[in-house]
Amino acid sequence: YFDAKQMFTFTHVWSLPFGKGQKWGANLHPLANGILGGWQIGGILTLRSGFPLTIQSSDNSTTSSRGARASVVGQGGHTLGNVGPGAKWFDISAYAIPTARTFGNVGIGTERGPGFKVYDVSFQKQFPIVERVRLELRGEFINLFNTPQFGTPARNVTGTTFGEITSAQYERAGQLVLRMTF
DSSP states (O other): OOOOOOEEEEEEEEEOSBSTTSSBOTTOOHHHHHHHSSEEEEEEEEEEOOOEEOOBOOOOSSSOOSSOBOEEOSOOOOBOOOOSTTOOSBOGGGEEOOOTTOOOOOOTTOEEOOOEEEEEEEEEEEEEEETTEEEEEEEEEETTTOOOEEOOOBOBTTSTTBTOOOOEEOOOEEEEEEEEEO
16 A cells, blocks of 8 residues: 655745735834834745655565565554654554564555644845845744654564654744845
């Protein structure tokens, strides 16, 4: 069983309707307009399904096979989706080490790893200084909602953490940028 990876990306840029020439605040004092007007919000929403995983084992075939696979002893391909110390991402009782002098019979990509869900956002405003000189103030937040992006579960039946996810990455980060263009 192999299912194609599903991906969706949505990007947007929105000019906020505040300030001179906009729906709200068109008659603001120039100082207030300089602070409140002309802001833009941009974002990128990325959604991806998890990668297909092949359950591995030690090579018991005595052929020095590379990429030795486990044997299926139950109903494979049952993702539980559990994360945490001792928690199993998939049903490990469905897999075993192949018997001596045999190859494992597990299919390629029978399990699926964790997906990727993240929303990045930016806020920016340009301040005109003189005719061709502008100052841009920009705030960026990567992974705004701090959604954990889990690593791949341990896939080798001989490992002590078989079926467990032991890593995560991509925590929220923010930065402030001040840039002059001329």
